[in-house]
Amino acid sequence: MAGMTLSLPIDAEANTLLQRDPLALLIGMVLDQQIPLEKAFSSPYVLTQRLGHAPTAEEIAGYDPEALVEIFAKPPALHRFPKAMAARVQEVCRLLVQRYDGRAERIWTEASDGRDALKRIAELPGFGKQKAQIFLALLGKRFDLAAPGWREAAGAYGEAGAYRSVADITDADSLTRVREYKQRQKAAAKAKP
Incomplete structure (x- = not known):
């Protein structure tokens, strides 16, 4: 995918897979919940290793569900909830x-x-508005998405210079800043009556 500037603090080969394989990137985003983002976005590479090749959407769609769960659950599991994910x-x-x-x-x-891009992303299973906006911002900020108005559709996640999500991570410092933002958000949510 052209214009790639994503550089997560994960295995270099996992980053390379995310750069060249849109399905791997999407799977990473699907898995990015209730686990560290490094785990979520490195799991597509682990899946590729376990299968012996980068899977296609057709292959995964047609996979025996129980066999797919086994692949996800094999230690180390691809997600803390391998069956559901x-x-x-x-x-x-x-x-x-x-x-x-x-x-x-x-x-x-x-x-x-x-x-339109946001609407399409939000139609994916497991993608609410926030997750769809984060993925849209990731595509816009790190993959040069050409869809006009993507920043506005991504809301606060589309803002330049923000450190709110995976879309803003380019190095260890930006990862720290994103984690600090998320901690502040959690603390503010807990403080509400």
């Missing part, structure tokens, strides 16, 4: 096959503008 990844891949001929990048490359 194997099912979620499979649901996403089935939608990709049904609507986008199995090509993850069509979700955003064929969007008419940022709002």
Whole structure:
């Protein structure tokens, strides 16, 4: 994918996979909940190693669900909830096959503008508004998404110079700043009556 500037603090080969494989990037975002983002975005590479190749959406969509859970659960598990997340990844891949001929990048490359891209992303299983905005910001900030108005559609996550999500991580310092932001958000939420 052109314009790639994502550089997460994970294995270099895992980063390379995220750069070249839109499905791997999308799977990383699917897994990015209730685990550290380093684990979420390195798990597509581990999945590729376990399968012996980078899977296609068609392959995952058609995989035997129990066998896919076994692959996700094999130590070290790809997620702390391997059964639920194997099912979620499979649901996403089935939608990709049904609507986008199995090509993850069509979700955003064929969007008419940022709002359309956000709508398409939010239709994915497990993607609420916030997660969809974060992924849209990731595509815009790190992958030069061409959809006009993507920053506005991504809301606060689209702001330049923000340190709110994976979209803003380029090195160890930016990772620290994103973690500090998230800690402040959690503390503020706990302080509310």
